[in-house]
Amino acid sequence: MADTDSGSWPLVAIMVAEDTSQAARARANELADRLGVPIATTPPEGSVLALSCDDEGLSLIGGGLELRADLADMLPRLAPANLRRELLVRAARIKGAASEGQPLHAVDATAGLGSDSLLLAASGFEVCMFESNPVIAALLEDALRRASFHPNLTDIVRRMHLVVGDSVEALPHVSPTPDVVYLDPMFPERKKSAAVKKKFQLLHRLERPCANQEELLRAALAAHPRKVVVKRPVKGPGLAGVKPSHVIAGKAVRYDCIVPPRS
Ligand SMILES: C[S@@+](CC[C@H](N)C(=O)[O-])C[C@H]1O[C@@H](n2cnc3c(N)ncnc32)[C@H](O)[C@@H]1O
Secondary structure (H helix, E strand, C coil): CCCCCCCCCCEEEEECCCCCCHHHHHHHHHHHHHHCCCEECCCCCCCCEEEEEECCEEEEEECCEEECCCHHHHHHHHCHHHHHHCHHHHHHCCCCHHHHCCCCEEEECCCCCCHHHHHHHHCCCEEEEEECCHHHHHHHHHHHHHHCCCCCCHHHHCCEEEEECCHHHHHHHCCCCCCEEEECCCCCCCCCCCHHHHHHHHHHCCCCCCCCHHHHHHHHHHCCCCEEEEEEECCCCCHHHCCCCEEEECCCEEEEEECCCCC
């Protein structure tokens, strides 16, 4: 297959090394069935992707790169003093919620590898996460499984609930009514130059820039949340051209908060 630097790459196999444990092998077989790809023992060549399943968990491999979703990487950001300063946490905050005494519910309609959901869950939200790409969802599911055994993450990931599917279809029917709907559709042009972000280029082989901004925002509002929070490039236009009620901005990204009128 010709090597190409553009377009999405197909997932061709689940790789399982010879010395993999029975438990990881069973997970690999289940995943191969679910995703409709064969089990292989050698890495694929060229512009294709594979999921490698071993005793450390699941990773995405291709083009000489490897990506494993590891929620424990986020631990420094979850320390209370740091978490309070997180822009997403500030954007999602519901004033006066503490006095209501009820758990707050968030829907992360574009869950990806779950980092943002983790911030929301760590700040106290019950988070329902939708991920429509089955390969990304498999990586996230595995990250959640591993995090559930981590002493500092167990309680947090208990509040994170993954649904594999399209949030545009699900949001109008989601229950309970969420306090916050969070949207982080892929930015139109994400640069792929920085070496440190190289492994994320692999993820971008699976994703396409969001082509249905209006639909996504309409679906978020149809869930009747108190607030919709949208991650945007700091100088980018509002999602679907909508002007937010207020903005929490950082150096590279901003969070547009859309507060619908209360009925
Ligand atoms: C930019 S990534 C989100 C990253 C995420 N915020 C994180 O912290 O890892 C966007 C993700 O949303 C998913 N996505 C896009 N549209 C979706 C939809 N309608 N329903 C569910 N997932 C969707 C894509 O497959 C992709 O994984």
